[in-house]
Amino acid sequence: MQVYLPIAEMAVSAETVFVLSAFVGLLSGIFGVGGGFLTTPFLIFFGVAPPVAVGTQACQLVASSVAGSLGHFRRGNVDLKMGFVMVIGGAIGSVVGIFIFKLLRHIGQIDFAISFMYIILLGGIGALMLVETVMSVSKKKDGVRREFNETKISPFILSLPYKMRFPRSKLYVSALVPGGIGFIGGVLASVLGIGGGFLIVPAMIYILGIPPLLVAGTALFQVVFTTAAATIMHAWMNHTVDIVLGLVLILGGVIGAQIGVSFARYFKGQTARVTLAIIIMAVCIKMVIDLFVAPSELFSAEILR
Amino acid sequence: MSIVKPFLIFMGFVLIFLASPPALAKSLQFDIADDYVEITTGFTGTTLSMIGHRHGAGDIVMILEGPARSTVVRRKSQVLGAWLNRDSLRFENVPSYYDFAMSVDDASSLMGDKKLKDHHIGLEALRHSPEGDEQDSERVKSFQDALLRYKQSHELFPKKAGTIEFLSDDFFRVDFHLPAHVPAGDYIVRAFLISGGKVVVEDTQSLRVGLTGFSSQIYEFSHERGFFYGLVCVLIACFAGWLSNVIVRRN
Missing domain, CATH: 1.10.287 (Helix Hairpins)
Structure with a gap:
């Protein structure tokens, strides 16, 4: 069924977009990641303008992060105070991100910038995941998520000013650290249309030292707000949020994630991580190739309003 | 729709027939089957039919033109092995949609290039000069060609002129295809009767393409x-x- 997207101003096959988002939802159900980093490139590949792909993807992430964080919230695995500090940083970050986005669009480098940032992020994360998996095979950690984080926090982080107490996480740390992590999440949400979980979660564990039990819930809690801020900013400043496309993505994502969660039982932690790392690396390599192989059409056009 | 369209075309015939002046003066009239194209959620493109009548000898040109837009054309080149946009030209008043049909094969047989350009007849007439004072004509031409290719590949410009189908000696019909992603706005349909190297009769009608x-x-x-x-x-x-x-x- 062809559906006309009023903001993207094009018709797409609803089934194709549905299957695509269900596939990404499936991956997020199995691996517990947002998957925005896969949906955005796929949408661009289907001919959706990059700004619309990014703005709409941010909207879809609001739905998936709300769904994800509610469960953590009920189990009490969210450090609300920490979350709010991150949200403040995230809100500033998403505003800054919008201006970066507008600037890149104005000088005609938004497509390149999106590809380039995806290559750096996906390449880095994919490689780290592979390395970590190889390391953990020899070390064999226990899989229980503990209430305490045993990571050594660097003295530089501990020396930062504006220290705050976070009773739930049992931390006494500068507000700049969670604020800064939230800020990066906000910029990523605005510029790339992703929640940035794959960057925020490691940062929260290794830089902030938050207990592993609280990581996922607190990260998702702040993703709700940064992606909501990014959605509103994109809709307001760029008019690039397509709610019709967004609803198809949300529906596909929800159904895909459900199937994914029931699939997850059949995946071992190691296997899942290696598989996801390989998928991430594959998307990264595809983007590198697209950037370096001579395009068949050197010219592109943008119709201004 | 399937019953309404032929009926409208028939009524168009009747109207045109009634409106045809008995005098010897040359004239040209046409009517559009739908003067409002609605883009709904299920819109997958449509065909716009026009029907007309000429009185007197001459060649006919019909043009459907969408609202003008500024358009930036960018060219990629290699920087450290990666291909990125390095050069750009901006064109003003590029029709967001353009299609035309002629009763002849070659526009240049109608009249001079200057006149064709003034009347927006033919793809060559759409070569606007870019913004700013650009001297390098080779460069301008490559960007103009790229703009044409872009528009053609998006079905917003035709690859070649459409044909005018003559139903009788003087009654004719023209079909223009609007793709699913046709830009919304106020469109203009223009009809020309051209004889002896100049426009003898020109008729214009407006058409609204709107989201509904x-x-x-x-x-x-x-x-x-x-x-x-x-x-x-x-x-x-x-x-x-x-x-x-x-x-x-x-x-």
């Missing part, structure tokens, strides 16, 4: 009240997320 119903409401809401539209999108997404969480817990 759900699509149009969303479009207008998002462009006029972007902030609140964004807020509504977020609320819908939150609701969808909450709903899916509830459904998951039930199972």
Whole structure:
């Protein structure tokens, strides 16, 4: 069924977009990641303008992060105070991100910038995941998520000013650290249309030292707000949020994630991580190739309003 | 629609026939089957039919032209092995959509290039000069060619002139195809009767291509009240997320 997207101003096959988002939802159900980093490139590949792909993807992430964080919230695995500090940083970050986005669009480098940032992020994360998996095979950690984080926090982080107490996480740390992590999440949400979980979660564990039990819930809690801020900013400043496309993505994502969660039982932690790392690396390599192989059409056009 | 269209065409015939002046003066009339194209949520493109009548000898040109837009054309080149946009030219007043049909094969047989350009007849007439004082004509031409290719590949410009189908000696019919992603706005249909190297009769009608119903409401809401539209999108997404969480817990 062809559906006309009023903001993207094009018709797409609803089934194709549905299957695509269900596939990404499936991956997020199995691996517990947002998957925005896969949906955005796929949408661009289907001919959706990059700004619309990014703005709409941010909207879809609001739905998936709300769904994800509610469960953590009920189990009490969210450090609300920490979350709010991150949200403040995230809100500033998403505003800054919008201006970066507008600037890149104005000088005609938004497509390149999106590809380039995806290559750096996906390449880095994919490689780290592979390395970590190889390391953990020899070390064999226990899989229980503990209430305490045993990571050594660097003295530089501990020396930062504006220290705050976070009773739930049992931390006494500068507000700049969670604020800064939230800020990066906000910029990523605005510029790339992703929640940035794959960057925020490691940062929260290794830089902030938050207990592993609280990581996922607190990260998702702040993703709700940064992606909501990014959605509103994109809709307001760029008019690039397509709610019709967004609803198809949300529906596909929800159904895909459900199937994914029931699939997850059949995946071992190691296997899942290696598989996801390989998928991430594959998307990264595809983007590198697209950037370096001579395009068949050197010219592109943008119709201004 | 399937019954309405032939009826409208028939009525067009009747109107044109009645309106045809008995005098010897040359004339040209036409009528569009639908003077409002509605883009709904299920819109997949449409064919716009026009029917006309000429009185007197001459060649006929019909043009369908969408609202003018500024368009930036960018050219990629290699920087450290990566291909990125390095050069750009901006063109003003590029029709967002353009299609034309002629009763002859070659536009240059109608009249001189200058006149063709003045009347926007033919693809060559759409070669606008770029903004700014650009001297390098080779460079300008490569960007103009690229703009044509871009428009043609998006079905917004034709690859070649359409044909005018003569139903009798003087009654004719023209079909223009509008793709699914046709830009909305006020369109102009122009008909020319050309004889002896100049335009003898020119007739113009307007046509509205508009988003209707759900699509149009969303479009207008998002462009006029972007902030609140964004807020509504977020609320819908939150609701969808909450709903899916509830459904998951039930199972």
